[in-house]
Amino acid sequence: MGETIPIAVPRKGRPLESVLDRLADRLDVPDLADDITSTLRHEKALTKGTIDPDEEDVYHRLAAYSTVDDPTAPEYTLLRDDRAGKPRRIVFDSVTIPLSHVESAPDGAAIQLVGREEPFRSLRTHEFALGFDSADLVLEEVVELRAEPLNRIADINARINPADTDVQVVTGMGDTVYHTLLATPDVAPSSGSLDRDFLEAYEGPLCIEPRYERLVQAVLGTRALEGIEFRYPEEGREEEAAIAETGLGVYLTVTGSTARDHGLLLGEQLFPSETVLLENTAETTETVAFVRSLLNGKDLETELAVGQ
Template sequence: MTEPVPVAVPRKGRPLEAVLERIAAVGHDDRLDRLADSVSNTLRYEKAITKDRVEADEGPYERLSEYSAPDAPAEPEFTLLRDDRDGKPRRIVFDAATVDLGDVRLKLVGREEPFRALRTHEFALGFDSADLVLEEVVGIRPEGLGEIADVNERIDPVDTDVRVVNGLGDTVYHTLMARPEQLEPGTDLDRAFLGGYEGALCISPRYERLVTAVLGTDALDDVDFVYPDPDEEEEAGIARTGVGVYLTVTGSTAREHGLVVGEHLFPSETVLMRNVVESDPRVERAIAVLDVDDAASEIRV
């Protein structure tokens, strides 16, 4: 039987669920739907244990032996990792699964940083957050960036061989927010507003490079980045500052803090990526299967 194509995927969370949903959608097989449900339900339960929302009846090794079936390669496997909580406790995360998509077989392999695994040529294909591409390799320019379809053009080929193929539709947005008194009557809260704004802009510290790439250096003249306090919600920090950028789907939490929700500046979405120099016919067939138009996604590259 043909060796499966290795594909780096996230180990947990919304991006992994998006990947499994894409696999099930293109595979047209009830077994793939069951795989997606099984992995997602297991990891949601493990997250609840991690967050102390539920108390497990058994220890992590006993739960791991129940979840994983390493002698049955079509079944999902899980593994134990140390996470960043106090005491570095163990957390059960996704490890691997082999899936058949017609004449293409994929070996989904869990990685903490799939994007970086592609950058180091460990994998030809992978899925990860589009945010990481902006945080690490997209060039900073005077003008801003609004669509992931424009990301590849801003990647220096000397820096990396990784390129975005398409998005999976699990979109939340980096969104401009402000207190109402920051806006003159009839003024829209958008990029043009920022062009004339002077003062503090509250963002999450990890997104400083991303926000700079999205807004462009021209829009950030006379703007100073500030950050929420360590124990403060991002929306609360923005409300205290007056203007800021943070992730949102509906904006309901922002409105609860008295904020106006403005322009969606950039989509935060799980993306299919490829290392363009690691290519062979099997990889091309895999991309042809996975690279499908998705009405839920605004990303087409």
């Protein structure tokens, strides 16, 4: 038997879909990727109540999805969702993909995607050599805070202290959204741009999600935060609404339509949020390096270009 390389991946959402898209492209498994994605989207819609549930309860659906007699079929598990009532939600658990059809693959080699709530932390504890997670979590966990701002994902590795972790960012998946500076018209500058220079001179409240506090400190730099007081949305309140009440804030935007609906102006895109491939360099083997090369590549349209 050849070596099977486990890869930590998110259990659901946009980051997992980005990983599946990458595997569909590089390993020629589009049907498998589509199957997992469609199943999880269906379950998300059931959990959110946007489609009517069928007659089968969540346990029967879980049994139907997980085909235990096929070792290459995807498996799923149950997770408590954060929505009202804490419903049980079906999420991704694992799937094994043989690499026998991949040119130059070691004999018998395979990869096994393994769902984790926070894949980056699984790499930090040396459970995995490879994994995918949001670049945001790396900033929230290990990057050094400095006076100077952090502008690019490609600069993250330079701010990771090797004494803190053996994990490094390899590349991004190109599913980019941005942490964007948002302000009401009465707070935004009447002349000039709503950008980092504005923040350098600004003093007052800045609304952010609590979990992004360290990320924002890294992205803006500690010098720019002098005279700024963090404010946080009340539990259950929409982030854009809280920023509109505060007057200024930082939040993830895709199109910015929701921010505009709350009367907010879109300022500088401060930092890209992107799913990234991570590697624990202390756990790298020859087969791990081969798998990493399969997942990396110049064909990626990403904010990150480490080693390319």
